[in-house]
Amino acid sequence: MFDIPKSMRAVVYRGLNDLRVETLPVPRIKDDELLVKVGVCGVCPTDIKKIQFGTVTPPRVFGHETAGTVVRVGKRARGFKEGDRVALHHHVPCLHCHHCRHRAFAQCAQYKRTGITAGFKPAGGGYAEYVRVMNFVLPGVVKIPARNSFEEGAMLEPVNTVLKAVRRLSLLRGDTVHVAGQGPIGLMFTRLLQLEGMRVIATDLIPSRLKIARKFGARWVADGRNQRLGNTILTWAKERLDATVVAVPSDAVVRENLVWLRGGGKLLLFAHTRRGLATELELASVCVDEKDIIGSYSSDVTLQDEVARLVFSRKLDVRPLLTHRFPLEKTAHAVKLAANPSADALKVLVYQGGT
Numbered sequence: 001m002f003d004i005p006k007s008m009r010a011v012v013y014r015g016l017n018d019l020r021v022e023t024l025p026v027p028r029i030k031d032d033e034l035l036v037k038v039g040v041c042g043v044c045p046t047d048i049k050k051i052q053f054g055t056v057t058p059p060r061v062f063g064h065e066t067a068g069t070v071v072r073v074g075k076r077a078r079g080f081k082e083g084d085r086v087a088l089h090h091h092v093p094c095l096h097c098h099h100c101r102h103r104a105f106a107q108c109a110q111y112k113r114t115g116i117t118a119g120f121k122p123a124g125g126g127y128a129e130y131v132r133v134m135n136f137v138l139p140g141v142v143k144i145p146a147r148n149s150f151e152e153g154a155m156l157e158p159v160n161t162v163l164k165a166v167r168r169l170s171l172l173r174g175d176t177v178h179v180a181g182q183g184p185i186g187l188m189f190t191r192l193l194q195l196e197g198m199r200v201i202a203t204d205l206i207p208s209r210l211k212i213a214r215k216f217g218a219r220w221v222a223d224g225r226n227q228r229l230g231n232t233i234l235t236w237a238k239e240r241l242d243a244t245v246v247a248v249p250s251d252a253v254v255r256e257n258l259v260w261l262r263g264g265g266k267l268l269l270f271a272h273t274r275r276g277l278a279t280e281l282e283l284a285s286v287c288v289d290e291k292d293i294i295g296s297y298s299s300d301v302t303l304q305d306e307v308a309r310l311v312f313s314r315k316l317d318v319r320p321l322l323t324h325r326f327p328l329e330k331t332a333h334a335v336k337l338a339a340n341p342s343a344d345a346l347k348v349l350v351y352q353g354g355t
């Protein structure tokens with residue numbers, strides 16, 4: 001039996017760029033739910049966007065890349081026991097609605113509900129000491145093997161979003177793929193694509209990231225500012241690219257890569273999450289050249305086991321991506337750093353104690 005206090009510390013979003021450390025009641029759980037003591041929570045760009053652009057109403061407790069320990073199990077919650085070390089997923093689709101039957105899980109009404117909370121309107125809750133895990137997201141809870149850390153567990157959610165996107169590209173072994181942007185997400189793309197047999201060209205503006213890209217399996221790396229980048233890429237690709245993953249929110253990168261693709265090639269947008277922005281594209285490249293522009297957002301629960309195997313076996317070793325750790329009280333600093341990363345910053349984590 002774990003000793004569970006009545007109150008806890010939590011970082012509450014109170015408005016635009018306003019995160020405050022507050023004391024909240026420890027969430028109460030229902031019969032079919034879990035209470036998890038948070039060990040680690042990753043800082044995700046989608047949280048940053050909500051905090052810096054105020055796209056959702058306050059108050060909320062964000063943080064959804066969460067791993068921790070099950071400290072209370074509702075009477076009717078099956079498959080878990082106190083003391084289990086787990087990684088959480090805050091969105092789980094219903095698997096049978098119209099969207100789910102089309103495998104568009106992120107559009108499912110159940111999926112859009114957030115099933116993990118530390119209080120207020122559910123928003124992930126990972127920037128708090130305890131979270132309540134609702135019944136409909138229990139299929140997304142993964143046990144962390146003894147040899148792996150909470151940190152590795154917290155990375156399952158972002159890795160899942162990347163593997164889902166890789167699958168949406170439906171490439172063939174030996175294809176040449178340009179991954180533009182080698183932040184934590186771009187690096188995961190580089191590694192997963194290489195594991196699936198692709199020849200990866202990695203570009204970024206930060207030299208230290210290119211070094212890691214090499215270790216993560218990039219066959220070629222280049223500085224994105226290189227004036228002759230197009231020529232260089234086309235020489236490496238021996239003509240044209242089979243696909244480009246755009247892991248930076250740059251419209252110029254989208255436009256130039258659309259030109260560098262072969263007919264029938266694919267361009268995947270992964271970083272263009274801000275609404276209301278537009279850009280000009282030559283639509284004949286889609287209609288006549290049959291180049292596909294694909295988006296991918298959020299995770300695919302059916303890939304969960306595969307993602308867990310990749311991360312926990314360290315075939316995709318996420319540890320080199322974890323560069324900065326902040327205690328819960330310093331969550332605002334963590335978010336600031338993740339929003340404006342220094343050259344050495346990749347994934348930023350918030351710590352509530354324990355590894």
Ligand SMILES: [Zn+2]
Pocket residue numbers: 044045046064065157158
């Ligand atoms: Zn995320």
Ligand SMILES: [Zn+2]
Pocket residue numbers: 093094095096097098099100108109110111
């Ligand atoms: Zn559904």
